[in-house]
Amino acid sequence: EKVGGKMEHNGDEPDEDERPPLPKKEKLTSENPLPQKTGQSGIKIHKAPPKCADFLVSNLEDFYRPYPAFRQPLEVGSFSFDSHGKLLLDRSGLRHYAQPSKLGLDLKVGYSAYKTKLHQSPDLNNILTWISHHWQCFLPKLRGQRSIDGLIADDVKPDSTPSLASNQSPIDIKFHLRPDNLLTDFICWRGLMTKLLCTPYNKSEPWKLAAVLHHGTIYLRELDTAERNERELNMSSREKQMSYWGLKFEDYMTSKDSPSSTSSSTPQDKSGTINPLESFCTVVRTRLNSHSMVMCGEVDCYDHLSREKPPLNYIELKTNRFIYTDRNKASFKKNKLLKWWAQSFLVGVPKIICGFRDDEGIVNNLQPFR
Numbered sequence: 001e002k003v004g005g006k007m008e009h010n011g012d013e014p015d016e017d018e019r020p021p022l023p024k025k026e027k028l029t030s031e032n033p034l035p036q037k038t039g040q041s042g043i044k045i046h047k048a049p050p051k052c053a054d055f056l057v058s059n060l061e062d063f064y065r066p067y068p069a070f071r072q073p074l075e076v077g078s079f080s081f082d083s084h085g086k087l088l089l090d091r092s093g094l095r096h097y098a099q100p101s102k103l104g105l106d107l108k109v110g111y112s113a114y115k116t117k118l119h120q121s122p123d124l125n126n127i128l129t130w131i132s133h134h135w136q137c138f139l140p141k142l143r144g145q146r147s148i149d150g151l152i153a154d155d156v157k158p159d160s161t162p163s164l165a166s167n168q169s170p171i172d173i174k175f176h177l178r179p180d181n182l183l184t185d186f187i188c189w190r191g192l193m194t195k196l197l198c199t200p201y202n203k204s205e206p207w208k209l210a211a212v213l214h215h216g217t218i219y220l221r222e223l224d225t226a227e228r229n230e231r232e233l234n235m236s237s238r239e240k241q242m243s244y245w246g247l248k249f250e251d252y253m254t255s256k257d258s259p260s261s262t263s264s265s266t267p268q269d270k271s272g273t274i275n276p277l278e279s280f281c282t283v284v285r286t287r288l289n290s291h292s293m294v295m296c297g298e299v300d301c302y303d304h305l306s307r308e309k310p311p312l313n314y315i316e317l318k319t320n321r322f323i324y325t326d327r328n329k330a331s332f333k334k335n336k337l338l339k340w341w342a343q344s345f346l347v348g349v350p351k352i353i354c355g356f357r358d359d360e361g362i363v364n365n366l367q368p369f370r
Helices: 125-133 170-177 190-201 226-233 237-253 326-345
Strands: 036-038 044-046 074-081 186-189 208-214 217-223 279-288 291-298 314-321 351-357 362-369
Touching (some): 125 186, 125 291, 190 217, 190 326, 326 351
Parallel strands (some): 186 217, 186 291, 314 351
Antiparallel strands (some): 074 279, 279 291, 351 362
16 A cells, blocks of 8 residues: 555556566475474474465355445544655645646656655554544544544533543543443555455455454454565566656646645646655545444545535546557456545545556546546
8 A cells, every 4th residue: 555655556557468477476385394493492393374364256256245235434534644754643635636727747757856665565553543642533422522423422512521520630531431442343444445345356466464353343454465575676667657657647636735826727836756755544434234444545635616525525536548449448447447446435535537648658638437
């Protein structure tokens, strides 16, 4: 999820026929024994690797079942990252949609000064930091405060405060009310759920995840795989440049300035490079059948002309090569649209705007998808 500092990979990706094959995974055989260490008695001890469970998707018909109930995601919070990648518990990183008056956008601009970084699977530290500052949201009822579902308890007044015993201070009450159980079944990054959702239809990208049960909540985290690390190390210069193209497209299509001071007729200076560390993330709560979920995901921008509330006014920005042949069209639907839909659907983003480019990275056409 973190490419060049971004929380999720929004860069352009090579088409299927341009992508190199994945390296073959080395199997553990007698020629590749388990690592050994010597115990106090001098006996060699085999150190077994952690057990991994397989997610079998060989038979696609196994997934042809009634559609499960999935509740409309509700935004319960957000956070940002500044130009140094520092976590900010505010909405300062959210940009608004500002379509240029003219197309012909050159996505190569600024690439020579761009500093790329290798992929890093995101940990849960930033999510846990946000939770530690907003744990009141997880309480079902707290004297009129909103629960994580956005509801206010109707049996108390919003301005009422907890009553203090003679030997209690406000700090004692605060920590006494802090929940050990967040009343949430799963907490994770949106990118991990996107991979799970697309796995039955995309078996070429292996993944690995860890699950930790703590006080009734399962925390999910994606782990690096040898295949992905090797691919990152062996990326061609073309692939690295195309990863930048997607980020530059976001720069062209968004603005930090207030919407009132930004006009599509007023050209903005986009000649510089971009800082991939700056970003904005939404925190949403949803429910899959009986399982409650809290997910965090990066948001590209919002539509300041929309009357909808977040996340229904958010927009996802993507780029893709012009579609010239039926094969291009089939690959686009299978590999790109499916992943884009899953990524947006999971956090309730209703609109995707794609910039179609040529092989030189020039965008001359925009197409919205809903």
